[in-house]
Structure formats: structure tokens, C-alpha cells
Amino acid sequence: MSDTIEIMKSLAHRNIPITIIGGGIHGISIAVRLMRDMPQAARHIVILDKHPQPLTEWRNKTERQGMTFLRSPAVHHITSDSLGIVDYAQQHDRTDALAPPYNQPSTEIFWDYCMEAVKEIQAYPIYHQFNVSKLRWDKGTGRFPFRIISDKKYYGGEGFRSSCVILAIGSEDCAYVPEAYRDWQRRYPNRILHSSQFSVNTYQRLEKTGKIVIVGGGLTAGTLARSLSECGHSVVLVARKQLKTEQFDFPPIWLGPKALTEFAGESDFQRRYQIIQENRGEGSITPDVMESLENNENIRILPQTLIRNINMDKHLIVETTRDVITNVSQIILATGYRFDLRDYGFLQALIKQHPIPLVCGLPILDTNLEFLPVKNLFGSGTVAQLQIGPASGNIAGANLAYQRFRDRVLANVPKNYSNVLVGQKNR
Ligand SMILES: Cc1cc2nc3c(=O)[nH]c(=O)nc-3n(C[C@H](O)[C@H](O)[C@H](O)COP(=O)(O)OP(=O)(O)OC[C@H]3O[C@@H](n4cnc5c(N)ncnc54)[C@H](O)[C@@H]3O)c2cc1C
Numbered sequence: 001m002s003d004t005i006e007i008m009k010s011l012a013h014r015n016i017p018i019t020i021i022g023g024g025i026h027g028i029s030i031a032v033r034l035m036r037d038m039p040q041a042a043r044h045i046v047i048l049d050k051h052p053q054p055l056t057e058w059r060n061k062t063e064r065q066g067m068t069f070l071r072s073p074a075v076h077h078i079t080s081d082s083l084g085i086v087d088y089a090q091q092h093d094r095t096d097a098l099a100p101p102y103n104q105p106s107t108e109i110f111w112d113y114c115m116e117a118v119k120e121i122q123a124y125p126i127y128h129q130f131n132v133s134k135l136r137w138d139k140g141t142g143r144f145p146f147r148i149i150s151d152k153k154y155y156g157g158e159g160f161r162s163s164c165v166i167l168a169i170g171s172e173d174c175a176y177v178p179e180a181y182r183d184w185q186r187r188y189p190n191r192i193l194h195s196s197q198f199s200v201n202t203y204q205r206l207e208k209t210g211k212i213v214i215v216g217g218g219l220t221a222g223t224l225a226r227s228l229s230e231c232g233h234s235v236v237l238v239a240r241k242q243l244k245t246e247q248f249d250f251p252p253i254w255l256g257p258k259a260l261t262e263f264a265g266e267s268d269f270q271r272r273y274q275i276i277q278e279n280r281g282e283g284s285i286t287p288d289v290m291e292s293l294e295n296n297e298n299i300r301i302l303p304q305t306l307i308r309n310i311n312m313d314k315h316l317i318v319e320t321t322r323d324v325i326t327n328v329s330q331i332i333l334a335t336g337y338r339f340d341l342r343d344y345g346f347l348q349a350l351i352k353q354h355p356i357p358l359v360c361g362l363p364i365l366d367t368n369l370e371f372l373p374v375k376n377l378f379g380s381g382t383v384a385q386l387q388i389g390p391a392s393g394n395i396a397g398a399n400l401a402y403q404r405f406r407d408r409v410l411a412n413v414p415k416n417y418s419n420v421l422v423g424q425k426n427r
Contacts, residue, residue, distance in 0.1 A: 011128060012158040015144045016046050017412040021132050022168035023049030024057045026381040029078040029398035030166060031126060032117050034410065036080060041413045042124045048148070050131040054118050055111075057172055062107045064199040065220060066227030070110055071249060071286055073102035076395040077110065079117050088113050099288070102247065132346045133157070135165065137354065137374050146377070164376040164412040166405070169344060171382040171393060172196060174361075176338040181215075184310045185333075191316055192331045195220050200227040203330075208232050210315045210329030215307065217243050218283025221334035226289055229298035236300045236325055237293070238318075243303055246284035250390035254279060255400070263389045264367070269359045272386050279390040283336065339382040339393075350374070362386050369404045376412070378405045 018034070018041070020027045027047050035042045051057065074089075075082045085105050089095045097109035105113070121127060131151035138145050144161035151157070175194040177185060185192045195216075203212075212228055214221050217239030225235045237243075253259045266272050285293070293299055302322055309319040316328035340361030341347060350356070354374055357364040362385055363371060369384050371377040380401035382393035388400050 010125070011046065011130070011160045012156075014160045016160055016162045017044040017414065018046075018164050018166070018409060019146070019148060019162040020045065020047045020166045020168055021049075021135070021148075022170060022381075023047045023051065023054040023127055024168060024170050024381075025055065025078060025395055026170070026398040026401070027166070027168035028054050028114070028118060028121065029395075030168060030380055030402055031121055032078060033080050033399075033402050033406070035120065035124075037406065038410055038413060041410060042126065044413050045126055047121070047127045048130040048132055049127070050129065050151075052129045054121070054127055055114055057170060058114075059111065061172070061196070063201065065195065065223045066200045066230075067107050067223050069099050069104050069106050069288070070395075071104065071219060071247070072395055074098055074105050075103075077105070078114055078395070078398070080399070085109065085113050088116070134159075134346050135350050137350060137377065139354075139375075145375075164409055165378070166409065167377070167379045167383055168381055168398075169383065171337040171339045174337045174339045174343050176336050177333055178335055180307070181333060181335075188310065188312060188316065188331075191312075191329070192310070192333065195224060195332055195334045196337075198224075198330075198332050200224065200231070203228060203233065204231045208234065210234075210327045211236055211325060213238055213316075213318055213325060213328050213331045214334055215239075215331065216283065216334030216336070217241055217285070217303070218334060218336065219249070219285050219289065220336070221283070222285035222289040222293055224332060224334060225299050226292045226296075229296055232298070234298055236302060236328075238302045238305050238307060238320060240306060241282060241304060243290070243293075243301065244281070244284040245287050245290045246281075247286055249281075249284065249394070250279050254389050254391045255396055260389060260400075264387075269364050269386050272389075273360050273362065276385055276390050337382075339385070341383065359386060367404065368408050369401055370408065376408075378409065380405075 020031055031045060031047055034045060074085045077085050086103060089098055089109060094109055097106040132148055133151040134149040136147040144163050146162040146165050147159055148162060149159035175196045177194055211234045213236045214225050215238050221237060225237050228235050306321045307318055308321060311317045318325040318328050341358060341363055356371055365371055365379055365384055365387050369378045369387055380398055384401050385392040388397055391397050
């Protein structure tokens with residue numbers, strides 16, 4: 001805690017040109033790109049995150065479900081050189097950590113490569129553990145209109161000012177629990193958990209006293225089922241629809257100019273929201289994970305099944321549209337996330353003070369990913385979906401977002417450095 005207070009002192013009352021809120025995949029990726037494009041910018045950027053170390057959220061979410069390989073290909077990672085991981089694997093004699101058919105990296109090599117990128121950032125005092133409790137925009141108050149205030153309890157309630165803010169806050173705060181489960185969850189709070197609250201690591205060590213029911217038909221549900229079955233648990237996978245096998249979670253066409261130009265031509269943002277839902281679908285499972293679920297004696301799959309009721313005797317009794325599952329020790333809701341800007345407490349005052357237009361919780365940003373009407377506030381990740389489309393929240397979305405706001409963000413670096421930019425736009 002004393003380190004935290006020292007760090008806070010170093011930010012308190014300062015004027016910082018560029019602030020990135022979120023030190024996850026998107027926040028770090030954007031910082032690395034900004035620093036590579038304009039090395040001098042490093043002295044004018046801070047990254048704020050509630051965790052003491054960068055990328056903690058990524059590490060937690062992949063470890064929690066026992067994910068061994070990424071879903072996306074090797075060219076999607078956190079630096080600007082697309083072959084970065086492939087080169088890294090070759091240099092370190094680790095090409096077996098890239099899986100066919102698209103060189104999907106293992107979570108281990110992806111992590112090691114990320115740590116190399118983090119070293120570039122940590123050469124400067126850029127990353128700060130700082131839980132943002134309030135973001136204010138005082139329009140018309142000069143060059144540093146944003147005020148960023150920390151959580152009082154843990155970080156002293158200090159604040160500083162900034163010219164430009166990038167929100168790279170992910171969607172972890174928006175875990176989606178379907179309506180039908182909310183009441184059951186209130187009744188059995190320790191027995192019914194969203195996947196974001198559950199870790200296979202804890203379960204590896206526990207006695208196998210009852211079945212584990214996993215609700216969902218996406219990759220999180222599939223990976224959890226595989227990991228738990230591997231450590232000897234008996235798992236029932238309950239999915240509303242038939243399970244679907246797909247390598248990617250959205251059609252790759254969404255990374256190219258054709259689909260994105262058409263998307264940009266759609267002026268109805270409600271329709272854009274629908275297009276995103278249609279293209280991300282209801283969830284699918286990669287071929288390798290699906291193979292490990294099939295003919296697995298520890299896993300029972302119940303497709304096209306709904307849960308009708310949940311009761312408790314000594315263990316949970318789960319009544320489905322197919323049959324009754326008894327002796328259930330735990331239910332895990334692998335039901336995903338539904339981003340809603342209003343779920344982020346630190347943004348509530350800003351949303352109240354300035355009428356940020358929202359469609360189903362997503363902000364309508366301009367084509368540079370700048371918030372309306374808040375000048376110099378940008379978004380990357382799921383928050384930018386209405387402009388970037390279905391790939392926005394994925395790793396590749398950080399590069400798409402960066403290309404949109406790069407020049408606007410770097411314009412906040414004090415002038416005597418900006419000549420370094422010339423000729424580096426497409427790095
Ligand atoms: C299990 C899993 C596997 C995935 N695998 C892939 C994959 O293979 N390929 C792919 O392309 N995508 C994948 N994704 C999707 C996506 O790439 C990840 O979710 C990725 O972590 C998103 O990055 P992000 O930076 O937007 O969010 P995060 O990594 O969640 O980072 C957001 C950060 O913001 C911080 N933050 C939020 N609010 C505040 C605040 N008030 N103050 C300070 N800090 C704050 C959080 O602490 C967090 O560190 C996966 C997602 C999951 C859940």
C-alpha cells in the first residue's frame with residue numbers, strides 16, 4: 001500500500017497530456033503503438049489500471065477457465081508488427097506453441113510475448129495502479145479539461161488533469177446473467193456463479209462431491225467443461241441451442257475494408273447493433289475443444305435444453321426441459337457479457353453531466369472513435385463496437401481502433417515533439 005501511495009503522489013495534481021484508462025490488452029497495445037510511432041510521447045502518457053500489474057485481467061480470465069490456446073491467429077497480438085509472435089516463436093525455438101491451422105498461439109507463448117511488449121512500456125513510469133472512481137470533463141477549462149479521480153479507500157482519492165483520455169476498460173464489469181437465473185442466484189449465491197467469478201484452479205483441488213452444471217454454448221462453456229472433466233469432475237453442459245463448431249468468434253471478413261466500409265455506410269446505429277449481434281452469434285466452440293467434449297465420459301451434453309427450476313436438498317436439483325439433474329454441487333453461468341457504459345460507476349457523473357448518446361448501452365462515437373459530445377475522449381475495445389463492428393472487443397480490435405484515433409491522440413503531445421510523426425503513419 002505504501003508503494004501505491006507513492007505512485008499516487010507522483011500523479012497527484014499533475015497535468016498529463018494522454019491518459020489511458022485500462023491496462024489490459026487494448027490499453028497496453030495502444031500504449032505500445034503510440035510509443036513506437038512517437039518515442040518521445042512516452043513522457044506524456046499514463047496508463048491507469050486497478051491491478052498492480054499490466055494485463056492482469058487477461059491472465060485471470062484465461063487461467064480461470066484453463067484456456068491453453070487462443071482462438072485467434074498468431075497475427076493478432078499486442079504490437080504493431082503482425083509477425084511478431086511468429087518471429088518470437090522461431091527465435092526461441094517454440095514453433096510448437098503455434099497450433100494449426102492458423103498458428104493460434106498457446107496462452108503461454110502469447111503471455112511471454114506480451115511481457116516483452118510490456119518491458120517497452122515499463123522503461124518509463126507509465127503504468128500506475130489507480131482505480132478510477134470518477135472521470136469529469138469540465139468543458140472550456142483550457143488544455144486539461146479532464147479530471148481523473150482515484151478510489152478514496154485504497155488510493156487516497158487523489159486526482160490529476162489530462163488533455164486526452166482513452167477508455168480501454170474491457171467488458172469484465174458487464175457480466176451477463178439472464179433474467180431467469182437472477183432469482184435462483186439470489187437464493188443460492190455460492191452455488192450459482194457467473195463464469196467470471198469461477199476458477200478451475202480452485203476446483204482442481206476440491207473433492208468431486210457432485211456434478212457441475214455449465215450453462216452456455218460458447219467457447220467459455222466448452223473450455224470450462226473440458227478443464228473440469230480433465231481434473232475428474234462430472235460435468236453437464238446445458239445449451240439453449242445445438243452446439244456450433246467455428247474456429248473464430250466472428251467472420252474474418254470483419255477485419256477487412258469491405259465489411260467495415262459497408263458497416264460505416266449504415267446510418268442507423270440500432271441496425272449496427274443488430275448486425276454485431278448477428279455476426280457474433282450466440283456463441284460457438286472451436287474444433288479442438290469440441291473434439292475433447294465429444295465421447296468424453298465425464299461430460300454429458302444437453303443441447304436445445306432450458307433450465308426450468310432449481311431447488312436445493314443436500315445438493316442442487318436442476319429441473320430441465322429434458323430431465324432432472326440431481327446431486328449438483330455447482331452451476332456455472334457461461335452466459336457472457338453485455339456491455340453497458342452505465343455499468344461503469346466512474347462514468348456515471350460524466351454521462352449525467354453530458355448527454356452521451358447510447359444504443360443498447362453502447363456509446364455512439366464518431367468515426368475517430370471520439371465520444372459525443374465529449375471532445376478528446378476516445379474508446380477502444382467493446383466500447384467502440386458501433387464504429388469498429390464485431391471485431392472491436394477482440395485483440396485485433398485494438399489495431400483497428402488505433403488507426404482511427406492515432407493522429408488525434410498524438411496531437412496532444414507537446415508540439416516540439418510532433419515532427420517525429422512524419423512518415424510513420426502505417427507502421
Ligand atoms: C477467456 C477469454 C478468452 C479470450 N480469447 C481471445 C482470443 O483468443 N482472441 C481474441 O481476439 N480475443 C479473445 N478474447 C476477447 C478479448 O480479446 C479479451 O477479453 C481482452 O482481454 C479484451 O481486452 P480489453 O483491454 O478490452 O479488456 P481487459 O483485458 O478486460 O482490460 C480492461 C482493463 O481495464 C481496467 N479497468 C476497468 N475499469 C477501470 C477503472 N475504473 N479504473 C482502472 N482500471 C479499470 C481493468 O482492470 C482491466 O485491466 C477472450 C476473452 C475471454 C473472456
